[in-house]
Amino acid sequence: MASLEINGQSIELDEEGYLVDLGSWTPEVGEALAKAEDVELTDEHWDIINFLREYYEEYQIAPAVRVLTKAVGKRLGKAKGNSKYLYSLFPYGPGKQACKYAGLPKPTGCV
Amino acid sequence: MADYEIPTVTGDDGIVDVPALKEGAMGHLHGPWVSKPDFQKELGFPTDFTMPEGVENYGDVDTLVENWKNRALEKLDDLRGRYRSLQVFLDICVKCGACTDKCHYYIGTTDPKNMPVARQDLLRKVYRRYFTFAGKFFGKIGKPEFVGAADLTEDVVKDWYNYYHQCSQCRRCSVFCPYGIDTAEISMAAREILDHIGMGQKYCTEIMGKVHKIGNNLGLPEAALSDTLEGLEEDIYDDTGVLVELPLDKKGADILLVTPSADFFAEPHVDGLMGYAKVFHELGLDFTLSSYASEGANFGMFIGSYENMRRLALRIRKAAIDLGVKRIVFGECGHAWRVAYSFLNTLAGPWDFLDQNYPIPQHVLEITEPALAAGKLNIDKSANDDMVVTFHDSCNIARGSRIGGYEGGQFEVPRNVIKAVCNNYVDMPKDTIHDSTFCCGGGGGILTDDLMEVRVKGAQPRMEALKHVTENHGVTHMAAICAICKSQFTKVIPYYGFTMDQIVSVHQLVSNAIQLTGQLTEDEIDEMELDYDEAKEKLIASREAAE
Numbered sequence: 117m118a119s120l121e122i123n124g125q126s127i128e129l130d131e132e133g134y135l136v137d138l139g140s141w142t143p144e145v146g147e148a149l150a151k152a153e154d155v156e157l158t159d160e161h162w163d164i165i166n167f168l169r170e171y172y173e174e175y176q177i178a179p180a181v182r183v184l185t186k187a188v189g190k191r192l193g194k195a196k197g198n199s200k201y202l203y204s205l206f207p208y209g210p211g212k213q214a215c216k217y218a219g220l221p222k223p224t225g226c227v
Numbered sequence: 228m229a230d231y232e233i234p235t236v237t238g239d240d241g242i243v244d245v246p247a248l249k250e251g252a253m254g255h256l257h258g259p260w261v262s263k264p265d266f267q268k269e270l271g272f273p274t275d276f277t278m279p280e281g282v283e284n285y286g287d288v289d290t291l292v293e294n295w296k297n298r299a300l301e302k303l304d305d306l307r308g309r310y311r312s313l314q315v316f317l318d319i320c321v322k323c324g325a326c327t328d329k330c331h332y333y334i335g336t337t338d339p340k341n342m343p344v345a346r347q348d349l350l351r352k353v354y355r356r357y358f359t360f361a362g363k364f365f366g367k368i369g370k371p372e373f374v375g376a377a378d379l380t381e382d383v384v385k386d387w388y389n390y391y392h393q394c395s396q397c398r399r400c401s402v403f404c405p406y407g408i409d410t411a412e413i414s415m416a417a418r419e420i421l422d423h424i425g426m427g428q429k430y431c432t433e434i435m436g437k438v439h440k441i442g443n444n445l446g447l448p449e450a451a452l453s454d455t456l457e458g459l460e461e462d463i464y465d466d467t468g469v470l471v472e473l474p475l476d477k478k479g480a481d482i483l484l485v486t487p488s489a490d491f492f493a494e495p496h497v498d499g500l501m502g503y504a505k506v507f508h509e510l511g512l513d514f515t516l517s518s519y520a521s522e523g524a525n526f527g528m529f530i531g532s533y534e535n536m537r538r539l540a541l542r543i544r545k546a547a548i549d550l551g552v553k554r555i556v557f558g559e560c561g562h563a564w565r566v567a568y569s570f571l572n573t574l575a576g577p578w579d580f581l582d583q584n585y586p587i588p589q590h591v592l593e594i595t596e597p598a599l600a601a602g603k604l605n606i607d608k609s610a611n612d613d614m615v616v617t618f619h620d621s622c623n624i625a626r627g628s629r630i631g632g633y634e635g636g637q638f639e640v641p642r643n644v645i646k647a648v649c650n651n652y653v654d655m656p657k658d659t660i661h662d663s664t665f666c667c668g669g670g671g672g673i674l675t676d677d678l679m680e681v682r683v684k685g686a687q688p689r690m691e692a693l694k695h696v697t698e699n700h701g702v703t704h705m706a707a708i709c710a711i712c713k714s715q716f717t718k719v720i721p722y723y724g725f726t727m728d729q730i731v732s733v734h735q736l737v738s739n740a741i742q743l744t745g746q747l748t749e750d751e752i753d754e755m756e757l758d759y760d761e762a763k764e765k766l767i768a769s770r771e772a773a774e
Binding site: 131132174175176177179180181182183186199211212223224225226227 | 260282429430433434437443444445446447448450451454455458459462487488489491492493494496497524560674675676677710711714
C-alpha cells in the first residue's frame with residue numbers, strides 16, 4: 117500500500133492515491149498530494165479545496181459538479197462559475213482530482 | 228495522455244476493420260483493484276483471504292481463500308444448478324466463430340482472449356474438465372486439452388480476473404451467436420465465482436455497499452440529496468421563472484421516480500433529470516424521488532449476485548410501499564432498466580399494490596414520447612438548432628429490454644423523442660446502432676479509473692462510427708439514455724479528438740426545447756429580480772392554505 121511521508125509521519129494512501137483515513141488530512145498533506153502529481157497549488161486551487169472540505173463536513177459527500185460550479189460562481193464571480201474554469205484548475209476532473217487533494221473520498225458510481 | 232497506444236479512428240465508413248490478432252495484447256493488465264475484506268463482508272462474500280501486496284500479486288493462490296480451488300468449483304456447480312441457461316451456454320458452443328469480431332474490446336485491443344468465444348472458454352474449459360465425462364477422463368490421464376478442458380490453476384484465475392473485467396456484458400456477441408449464447412451470463416458467473424474466492428472487484432463491491440447503507444451508488448445522504456434537488460429547482464427557476472419541483476420523499480405522490488444517482492451528480496446527467504421534472508410538471512404528474520431508493524442502477528447484475536441484486540431491488544419496493552405511490556417510473560439508466568424491465572417482478576414483486584393501468588415499471592420515455600406525439604408539451608425545436616444530434620443505443624436497453632411495449636420500441640421511442648425536439652437528427656451506420664449497437668466501453672462494472680486502458684480501447688468502434696457521422700453529416704452531439712454511457716463517453720471521447728460537452732442526455736434535449744406554461748423570456752427574467760426562496764415559500768404557503 118502506498119504512503120506519503122510528511123514531517124516524519126507516514127500517511128496511508130489507497131491504490132489510487134486517496135487518503136485511507138480522512139482524518140489524517142492537513143493543508144500540508146493536500147500540498148504533498150498535489151506535488152506528487154506535479155501540481156503546484158495556487159490560491160485559486162485552495163478556494164476550491166476549502167469549499168469542498170466545508171461541503172463535505174456538512175453533507176458527508178463531495179458536492180455535485182453543478183453544486184460546486186454554482187457555489188464557485190457565487191463566491192468568486194460568475195466568470196468562474198463554470199466547469200471550464202474548474203477543469204482548467206483540475207484537468208482530471210474537479211470531482212476526482214480536487215477531492216483527492218482535499219482529502220475526500222473519490223466519488224464513485226456511474227460518474 | 229496515456230502510456231499505451233490509443234486506437235486511431237478514420238471516419239471513412241464508420242466501421243473498424245477487423246484487426247489482426249495480437250496474442251497477449253492485454254496480458255500486461257491485472258484486472259481492476261481487488262476489494263478489501265470489509266466490503267466483501269457487506270455483500271455476504273467470504274473474507275478469509277489476504278489482500279495482495281501489489282497488483283502483480285493479484286490471483287496468487289496464497290492470497291485467495293483457503294481451499295480456493297474446491298470453493299471455486301463448488302460455486303460453479305451451484306451456479307449451473309441454479310441457472311439452467313448457464314449450464315446450456317457452457318455445453319452448446321460449437322466454436323463456429325460468429326462472435327469473434329463482434330466484441331468492441333476485441334476490436335479495440337486485438338487480444339484474442341477478448342474474442343467472446345475465447346473469453347467464455349476461460350470458464351468453459353474448467354467446466355469441461357471437472358463436470359463432463361470427457362474432461363474428467365482426459366484430465367485424469369493428464370491430457371485435458373484433448374477435449375478442450377483445462378485444470379483450474381493460478382494462471383486460470385489470473386486470466387479470469389483480467390479478462391472477465393474486459394467484458395461489459397453488452398451482449399452484442401450474443402446477437403450474432405447462432406445458438407444465442409449469452410456471454411454476459413458467463414461473465415457474471417465468473418465474477419460471482421471470483422467473489423467467492425477472495426477476488427471481488429473494488430469498484431462494484433464498494434458501490435453496492437454504499438447502496439445497502441445509504442441508498443445510492445454515490446453515497447449521497449438524504450441531506451445532500453435534498454440540498455442538490457433544491458439547487459436544481461433554483462436553476463430551473465432562474466432560467467425560466469417557473470417553479471418546477473423535484474420533490475423528495477413526498478408521501479402520497481402518484482409516481483415514484485427511480486433514477487441513477489449520477490443524475491443528481493454528474494454532467495450531462497443532471498440536465499436530463501431537470502428534463503424529466505419539466506415533463507412531469509407540464510403534464511401535471513405528481514411524482515417524488517426517494518432518499519431510501521435513490522438509485523436505479525443495480526450493480527448486483529454486473530457481478531452476477533442474485534442475492535445482492537435482489538437486496539437492491541427490494542429497496543425500491545419498500546420505498547414504493549412506504550411512500551404509497553401508484554406507479555414506478557425509471558429515468559435514463561441502461562442497467563436499471565434492464566433489471567427493472569426483465570427482473571423486477573421476480574426480484575421484488577408482486578406489484579399488485581400499484582395501479583395496474585400503467586406499465587410496471589414504466590420508462591420515463593414512455594411518458595414523454597406519447598405526450599409529445601399528442602401535442603401535450605409546448606415545444607420549440609429551434610432551441611436545439613445549434614446541434615446536429617445522433618443517438619447511441621445503450622446495450623442493456625437495446626438488447627436486454629423494450630421501451631414502449633412493442634418489438635423494436637427501444638430503438639424507436641428515444642429517436643421519436645429526439646426528433647420531436649430537434650430539427651437535426653442523423654443515425655450512425657446501421658451496423659453500429661439498434662441491436663447491433665456498440666457498447667460505450669464502460670458498461671457492466673468497467674467504468675472505473677483502474678480500467679482506463681480497457682475503457683479507452685473498447686470505445687474505438689463507437690468512436691469510429693461517431694467520427695464518420697461527424698465528418699460526413701455534420702453531427703455535433705451524441706445523445707444517450709444511460710448514466711454509464713454518458714460518464715464513459717465524457718471521459719474517453721477526448722482521447723479520440725472530441726470534447727466532453729458533445730455528449731448529451733435525451734431529456735436534456737427535451738428540457739432545452741420545452742416551453743413551460745408561464746415561462747418567461749430571457750429579457751423578462753433580466754428585468755425581474757427572481758428570488759427562488761421567496762417563490763418556494765409562497766408555493767408552500769398557498770398549498771397549505773388550499774389544504
